[in-house]
Amino acid sequence: MPERVHKYLDGGSKPMKSATTRDNEVTIDRLSGSKKRKREHIDDNLPARPHSNAPSSGSLASVEGLSKGFKPTSLTSAKGYELQPQLTNGSTTQQSLPKSRPGPNILANQSIRSPLKARANALWPLRKALPVWSHASEIRQGLRIKDIILLVGETGSGKSTQVPQILAGEPWCKSRPVTLENARQTVNVGGCIAITEPRRVAATTLARRVAEEMGTPLGSSSPASKVGYSVRFNNSTSPCTKIKFLTEGMFLQEMLRDPWLKQYSAVIVDEVHERGVNVDLILGFMRNIAAGRLEGRGGIPLKVAVMSATAEMERLGNFFEEGYVPSSNGVDPEENKSDGSESEWSGITSSDEERGTADSQGKQPDQLPHINEKQPKKSPHANGGQSEKSCAHVATCHIEGRQFPVTINYTPEPVQDFVNAALRTTFKIHYQEPMPGDVLVFLTGQETVESLESLVNEYALGMSRDVPKMLVLPLFAALPQAAQQRVFQPAPPRTRKIILATNIAETSVTVSGVRFVIDCGKAKIKQFRTRIGLDSLLVKSISKSAAIQRKGRAGREAAGQCYRLYTEQSYLDLEPSNTPEILRCDLSHAILTMKARGIDDIINFPFLDRPPREALEKALMQLYQLGALTDTGAISEIGQQMATLPLTVSLGRVLIAAAEPELDCVSEVIDIISCLSVENIFLNLTSEEKKEEAQLARRELYRREGDHLTLLMTVQAYAAENADRKAWAERHFVSHRAMQAVMDVRKQLRAQCQQSKSLKGKTPRQITPELATSLLKCFLKGFATNSARLMPDGSYKTIVGNQTVAIHPSSGLFGKKVEAIMYNEFVFTTKSYARGVSTVQMDWIGGALGV
DNA sequence: GAGCACTGC
Numbered sequence: 001m002p003e004r005v006h007k008y009l010d011g012g013s014k015p016m017k018s019a020t021t022r023d024n025e026v027t028i029d030r031l032s033g034s035k036k037r038k039r040e041h042i043d044d045n046l047p048a049r050p051h052s053n054a055p056s057s058g059s060l061a062s063v064e065g066l067s068k069g070f071k072p073t074s075l076t077s078a079k080g081y082e083l084q085p086q087l088t089n090g091s092t093t094q095q096s097l098p099k100s101r102p103g104p105n106i107l108a109n110q111s112i113r114s115p116l117k118a119r120a121n122a123l124w125p126l127r128k129a130l131p132v133w134s135h136a137s138e139i140r141q142g143l144r145i146k147d148i149i150l151l152v153g154e155t156g157s158g159k160s161t162q163v164p165q166i167l168a169g170e171p172w173c174k175s176r177p178v179t180l181e182n183a184r185q186t187v188n189v190g191g192c193i194a195i196t197e198p199r200r201v202a203a204t205t206l207a208r209r210v211a212e213e214m215g216t217p218l219g220s221s222s223p224a225s226k227v228g229y230s231v232r233f234n235n236s237t238s239p240c241t242k243i244k245f246l247t248e249g250m251f252l253q254e255m256l257r258d259p260w261l262k263q264y265s266a267v268i269v270d271e272v273h274e275r276g277v278n279v280d281l282i283l284g285f286m287r288n289i290a291a292g293r294l295e296g297r298g299g300i301p302l303k304v305a306v307m308s309a310t311a312e313m314e315r316l317g318n319f320f321e322e323g324y325v326p327s328s329n330g331v332d333p334e335e336n337k338s339d340g341s342e343s344e345w346s347g348i349t350s351s352d353e354e355r356g357t358a359d360s361q362g363k364q365p366d367q368l369p370h371i372n373e374k375q376p377k378k379s380p381h382a383n384g385g386q387s388e389k390s391c392a393h394v395a396t397c398h399i400e401g402r403q404f405p406v407t408i409n410y411t412p413e414p415v416q417d418f419v420n421a422a423l424r425t426t427f428k429i430h431y432q433e434p435m436p437g438d439v440l441v442f443l444t445g446q447e448t449v450e451s452l453e454s455l456v457n458e459y460a461l462g463m464s465r466d467v468p469k470m471l472v473l474p475l476f477a478a479l480p481q482a483a484q485q486r487v488f489q490p491a492p493p494r495t496r497k498i499i500l501a502t503n504i505a506e507t508s509v510t511v512s513g514v515r516f517v518i519d520c521g522k523a524k525i526k527q528f529r530t531r532i533g534l535d536s537l538l539v540k541s542i543s544k545s546a547a548i549q550r551k552g553r554a555g556r557e558a559a560g561q562c563y564r565l566y567t568e569q570s571y572l573d574l575e576p577s578n579t580p581e582i583l584r585c586d587l588s589h590a591i592l593t594m595k596a597r598g599i600d601d602i603i604n605f606p607f608l609d610r611p612p613r614e615a616l617e618k619a620l621m622q623l624y625q626l627g628a629l630t631d632t633g634a635i636s637e638i639g640q641q642m643a644t645l646p647l648t649v650s651l652g653r654v655l656i657a658a659a660e661p662e663l664d665c666v667s668e669v670i671d672i673i674s675c676l677s678v679e680n681i682f683l684n685l686t687s688e689e690k691k692e693e694a695q696l697a698r699r700e701l702y703r704r705e706g707d708h709l710t711l712l713m714t715v716q717a718y719a720a721e722n723a724d725r726k727a728w729a730e731r732h733f734v735s736h737r738a739m740q741a742v743m744d745v746r747k748q749l750r751a752q753c754q755q756s757k758s759l760k761g762k763t764p765r766q767i768t769p770e771l772a773t774s775l776l777k778c779f780l781k782g783f784a785t786n787s788a789r790l791m792p793d794g795s796y797k798t799i800v801g802n803q804t805v806a807i808h809p810s811s812g813l814f815g816k817k818v819e820a821i822m823y824n825e826f827v828f829t830t831k832s833y834a835r836g837v838s839t840v841q842m843d844w845i846g847g848a849l850g851v
Numbered sequence: 852g853a854g855c856a857c858t859g860c
């Protein structure tokens with residue numbers, strides 16, 4: 001049953017009328033009722049096209065002044081904190097104080113001496129009003145008694161900023177000297193709290209905010225700073241850091257140096273519901289440490305807080321409880337009896353095992369025999385046994401969020417063309433809903449965003465002059481930074497912003513001012529097919545939790561509305577949550593990460609969601625072939641080196657090979673690898689004219705050996721440009737933003753290779769054919785299995801697997817026929833493509849494969 | 852003659 005929409009102007013008595021609708025009641029079923037119609041048709045909800053003669057009848061009473069209360073928008077992080085202009089240079093929080101912020105008079109005397117403290121005091125009432133504060137003692141108490149707490153907190157509960165501060169003053173949160181079992185030396189354990197975040201912006205903005213709230217300088221700006229952060233390319237901590245925000249990747253990197261996390265008393269794992277690969281690894285490591293013997297920490301417990309926005313409490317709870325269950329085999333009898341709780345937990349364990357098996361069977365019909373999940377635990381640590389036997393090891397706490405209600409509208413019939421449906425809904429909202437209130441449309445990709453953009457703009461030209469204007473703003477990751485920023489700028493008066501976004505707006509970016517969300521119900525999702533080593537990127541239905549997340553974007557500042565361009569039944573049929581990334585990606589990097597941190601038995605690692613055995617074995621095999629693992633499956637010296645590199649396993653292997661004396665091309669390989677690990681550096685041009693122009697401009701960069709050498713030429717030319725690199729990039733139709741990222745990665749890799757002595761300071765060399773050959777042979781050390789040969793019919797077939805593969809049109813070798821090719825990526829879109837392609841000789845491939 | 856959602860070290 002479609003919801004009827006009655007909307008009236010703020011404070012006005014007249015119904016808001018659509019310029020072309022006949023009455024003030026509009027049902028959304030018009031959306032689908034006209035699905036067969038061509039877009040050219042002038043729908044009831046659409047204004048006349050400019051070239052059409054249809055008069056735009058109807059009037060909008062008193063639209064003047066509707067935008068009066070319009071709230072200027074600002075760039076906010078995923079956490080909703082305003083990003084101050086000084087964001088990137090990261091200092092002087094006091095300068096970024098908005099002048100309008102009322103300072104409390106009672107603190108006036110202090111504020112003269114310490115602006116930091118004054119600011120902190122001013123923020124105090126805001127903090128106290130956060131929903132999380134009513135749970136502060138519950139959280140403290142939970143972690144005093146137990147070592148693990150699960151916090152489910154909806155958006156706006158304040159958990160990411162407050163929980164670290166709530167815990168920082170706890171008696172267990174201090175540095176203590178201990179003597180380790182095997183070593184005689186005394187080390188300090190604990191004192192600091194780590195908070196992991198999936199994204200860099202979140203880590204830096206949260207750190208800045210918490211520093212402000214605590215009245216302490218941020219990070220490395222002062223040796224007395226208590227709050228810091230650590231993200232790639234930017235580490236800002238002090239000797240006094242007590243609370244440290246890290247990206248998940250950085251945290252795993254720290255674990256490489258210290259698997260026992262000795263500097264930390266607690267680890268807070270934030271945004272667990274997003275379920276990236278890294279967070280799954282962290283959860284497994286945390287379970288092993290928290291429930292283990294803590295021998296590497298001198299017996300001092302590691303407190304763990306797991307924070308999630310969705311209530312997967314039960315699963316997470318079971319997951320951690322299982323860590324304490326002594327496995328029935330391989331455990332000392334003496335230790336077994338020390339814990340009487342085994343039988344109590346067996347119920348939880350088996351039910352979870354059943355569910356886990358059922359889950360995986362849904363996707364993989366012929367599953368291998370069930371693998372025992374339980375780690376062979378030697379004994380629960382000291383705290384576990386002494387508290388009440390009936391009490392579990394995991395505390396839980398539910399924190400309510402702060403979200404305004406959002407009305408949901410479904411279509412009565414399935415929608416075929418969601419771009420068309422989104423177009424109609426956008427105008428329907430624009431005509432019927434009062435200002436202010438921006439519209440956020442979730443689409444699948446650049447293509448759908450751009451096509452809706454031109455459609456909306458086209459129809460908007462035909463709107464009556466009484467109607468507020470529309471400002472259409474595309475938003476996707478590949479969009480140049482300046483264009484992305486437009487989304488955050490306030491709209492001109494009497495203008496409604498229509499933001500057309502990919503799922504970048506679901507988590508990474510928050511736009512304020514949005515009161516209407518249109519959700520097409522689809523997204524592009526990447527899936528790795530283990531058997532053929534192929535990555536595919538396909539449009540799929542989103543999950544229920546993603547639909548809820550999208551809906552929530554309408555209710556952040558006021559009550560809002562969400563228009564789902566699908567039926568209620570389709571919503572009910574959606575998968576409950578996103579498939580965790582670990583079940584749909586290449587596992588080689590994850591496994592190398594585990595091996596390098598001392599996990600020998602991958603099959604028995606505690607995965608929250610266990611990848612199919614086939615995927616694990618495939619990844620182990622790849623690592624073995626690359627020389628990262630020995631015959632026994634232990635990590636090799638090469639594997640250890642690879643794990644420290646911020647690269648995929650294949651690229652890491654190439655970089656290590658480059659230092660071999662007979663190849664000796666580290667500097668050049670770094671240049672190429674930096675490009676391959678960054679988004680496309682060549683601008684995607686749409687018009688034929690521009691394309692030809694670009695081809696001409698890039699001619700001096702082009703190398704006939706293929707894309708690898710072309711990238712090298714480009715980096716060298718860019719790096720040699722000392723006058724104006726931006727202008728250079730523009731002249732050559734190269735993305736300046738991408739090149740800046742390339743230079744960051746290049747700098748990091750060069751520093752790392754200088755440290756390991758594999759890179760000696762050398763000036764750039766002339767790229768001779770001999771050097772080119774060395775480089776390509778070097779890349780084959782990591783990519784021999786990514787190679788294909790030319791068949792008599794002119795197609796290419798992969799050497800391993802005999803799959804047909806075509807050279808991607810973005811490659812310089814597109815349409816060329818050569819003996820054999822090596823490629824960086826094997827992707828499926830409309831068909832199987834090789835991207836990042838160079839020509840190689842068959843005997844090189846044979847040599848690299850060891851045939 | 853195609854087209855790439857989004858993170859991260």
